[in-house]
Amino acid sequence: MIKRVVGLLCLIPVSACYQFVPLQEAAPTPGPGSEVRAQLASPRAFSLGPQTLNDITSIEGTVYPNVNGTDSLALWSRELRNAYGGRYLTNGNVFYIPREQIRVLEARRIAPAKTALAAAVGAGMLVGIVTLITGGGGSGPGDGGNGTEAHVVGPIGGVINFR
Numbered sequence: 686m687i688k689r690v691v692g693l694l695c696l697i698p699v700s701a702c703y704q705f706v707p708l709q710e711a712a713p714t715p716g717p718g719s720e721v722r723a724q725l726a727s728p729r730a731f732s733l734g735p736q737t738l739n740d741i742t743s744i745e746g747t748v749y750p751n752v753n754g755t756d757s758l759a760l761w762s763r764e765l766r767n768a769y770g771g772r773y774l775t776n777g778n779v780f781y782i783p784r785e786q787i788r789v790l791e792a793r794r795i796a797p798a799k800t801a802l803a804a805a806v807g808a809g810m811l812v813g814i815v816t817l818i819t820g821g822g823g824s825g826p827g828d829g830g831n832g833t834e835a836h837v838v839g840p841i842g843g844v845i846n847f848r
Contacts, residue, residue: 702795703793703794703795704793704794705721705722705791705792705793705794706791706792706793706794707789707790707791708790708791708792714748714758714790715748715792716748717747717748717749717750718747718748719747719748719792719793720746720747720748720792720793721745721746721747721748721758721760721790721791721792721793722743722744722745722790722791722793723743723744723745723758723760723782723787723789723790723791724742724743724787724788724789724790724791725741725742725743725744725782725786725787725788726785726786726787726788727786728740728741728742728767728768729741729786731744731765731780733765733773733775733778738765738767738773739767740767740768740769741765741766741767741768742766742767742768743765743766744760744762744764744765744766744780744782745762745763745764745765745766746760746761746762746763746764746775746780747760747761747763748760748761749761749779751781753781755781755783756783756784757781757782757783757784758781758782758784758787758790759779759780759781759782760779760780760782761777761778761779762775762777762778762779762780763775763777
């Protein structure tokens with residue numbers, strides 16, 4: 686169990702929290718491979734195979750090379766969202782969205798504050814687990830203590846000594 690927790694905590698330094706940030710209207714469209722979310726000017730229907738999804742208000746995905754030559758944004762989509770909060774995974778369908786139908790185009794960026802908070806919590810948890818596994822030093826047989834002290838790992842990984 687502890688090995689699994691430590692293994693998962695090791696992922697925290699290489700992970701990050703992301704957010705979508707609106708692009709300026711004058712900014713050029715992000716290049717192919719960029720992660721974006723397009724919020725549509727008005728809800729519209731999209732076909733996914735034999736199904737038609739109605740009232741779609743945003744599409745999230747990766748900018749795809751526009752091979753049809755029109756003034757549209759090509760998105761290799763991951764997710765469609767409707768006006769009622771429904772989310773639909775799209776398995777990588779490519780949609781061409783005319784520019785005049787895009788209300789806001791947002792780019793996916795790292796959220797520095799959320800990432801720093803997650804890293805700090807992860808580091809605190811890692812320190813707490815290591816302290817718990819190694820006994821946390823302190824008193825005990827052979828280290829000069831009288832054996833009457835207790836160590837408790839705090840909620841963020843701090844060690845609280847009771848004498």
